[in-house]
Amino acid sequence: MSTIPKGSTVLVTGVNGFIASHVADQFLAAGYNVRGTVRSKSKADWLYERFDKLYGKGKFECVEVPDMVQEGAFDEAVKGVSGICHLASVMTFSNKADEVIPPTVKGALNILTSASKEPGIKSVVYTSSSTAALLPQPNKEIKVTADTWDDAAVEQADRPDPDAFVVYGASKTEAERAVWKAFKETNPPFQVAAVLPNANFGPILQPGAEESSSTASWPVRLFKGDKSVLDSPPQWFIDVRDTAKLHVAALIDPSANGKRLFGFAAPYSWNDLLAILRKQNPDRQFIDDKEGEGKDLCQIPNGEAEALLRKHYGHGWTSLEESLRDNTAMLKA
Template sequence: MEEPNSIIMSTIPKGSTVLITGVNGFIASHVADEFLAAGYDVRGTARSMAKADWLYERFDKTYGKGKFECVEVADMVHEGAFDEAVKGVSGICHLASVLSFSSNPDEVIPPTVKGTLNILTSASKEPSVKSVVYTSSSTAALLPQPNKEIKVTKDTWDDAAVEAAYQPNPDAFTVYGASKTEAERAVWKAFKETKPPFQVATVLPNANFGTILQPGGENSSSTGSWVVKLWNGDASILDFPPQWFVDVRDTAKLHVAALIDPSANGQRIFAFAEPYSWNKLLAILRKQNPDRQFLEDKEGEGEDLCQIPNEDAEALLQKHYGHGWTPLEESLRANTATLKA
């Protein structure tokens, strides 16, 4: 685990407590790991304490007891849901979201927005809070559109997903994209209207590959399980269109940088490393594992041709960690390491 380079001024000094909502998730567990490695204490939230048992086991062993704690927030939509959790924390990373992948927009969009506004409300009532990062998604800017040359800017929003989500029979991926679009937009609306006494940034990751920290996490619905499906010959994953990838460890490091770096205030940070296709992933997996059989290439797959404003994100990685994006080959190797045992 790498420790961030020291910078002249940090919004949150080391030794402070950072709150990470939905801490047992694929990305959130890495965010917690990076903050602990960087010298911060971490308080997580989970829908039940049992979901955090594996985190205590992992973090107590790695960083010592008392550096990590978890509190239960059973329903983030409940008024004041995060009031107790935010007490005494210096920073907040809000990763909890509705991941039911229901195709019913009313079951996904309003609770995602409400939970996000709840964390901001709780933060505004806690004077210790100096910085908040909201984990948005690439889908808040656009859904994958292979073979289309699209220029994405920091002002690009996925209005098409929001509109489509409320049409008859929307697909679950579109509804999820609409929820992240509306939630992130609510963050910036609140930021503009209330001018909070803490800095705010959002991180928009595309498909996250890389190490899965949770035992048994290979069977989750996270994008980290997509590579596992390729490994196991599950062709259903090929239905997802090609898009961009980012190593989950880089996404986590960007959360650290966005929370502690004053220059991140007011910024949308695009965690997009490079485009990928299933055929490209399969070619890498075959090269790395010559004795294993994989799926045949997908015909007529296409590629993602979008232009993404990811330069500031890579600059934050360079500034705080001394490197840019983790290469796709390295990320896949980490993603499959535990599958070879």
């Protein structure tokens, strides 16, 4: 049984983002209508151009939500929708915790408050992050469970001059925890699930955004010989299309209610990526392997997420090879 029948309208907040644009694309491909939110209408021009061409006019629309922190920010946007995927977040990667954490938490709570005012809403998916559970820690055997939270990031973000990535992790930790707290306290008439994706690779839908699309810019920069990406530790990846499909499945499947769905396909290292890129591009020179890189040894409870993909799409995780091929395809055109 599907919580939301095809033809219904789904709200995708922050729809012009790298992951959110894929979420909108997958809902449209599955037969739903999509309403997206953007901070200013001009940010959606490329989305209209893409989606009108692929799915026909009238399937996709966009509304402005200039500030998700304002009371009632999403009240108008949720009217008439049957489900919500909340992806809008503070992505400035500022290391000033008070500029990142409170607005991320407030935006997440605002979407739940607005959803509670709209009787037609059956399901809400909150887009969390792997960093809400833990930050990458190479060579450490860590067993992650549904009750694992990144308390270390929250603690470090409260110290003077914290790392910006740590602050981001703290914001996702605190926001997701706030969502679950509200869910338990208010017992809303709609189901709630959270998707926690790790590093997203795969195709970038927005033209010209190859080096500004979150983690998908990493393979692009590696392809171009940028060694600075090697400073990021090895961790897990997920193809962005799988992340988007997980949002669809989590929104429409009653079994996802109350679940934290771990979007972790497999661990990777930069040397893994370089080996694949060399194989896929035999005529191109790449930078040398990184010495002493280490591996991500975490145990992740990703079975429920993969089972949802198999149930609704007939396949498990997309391979790193396929994800990288499509991530760098535009560089070979």
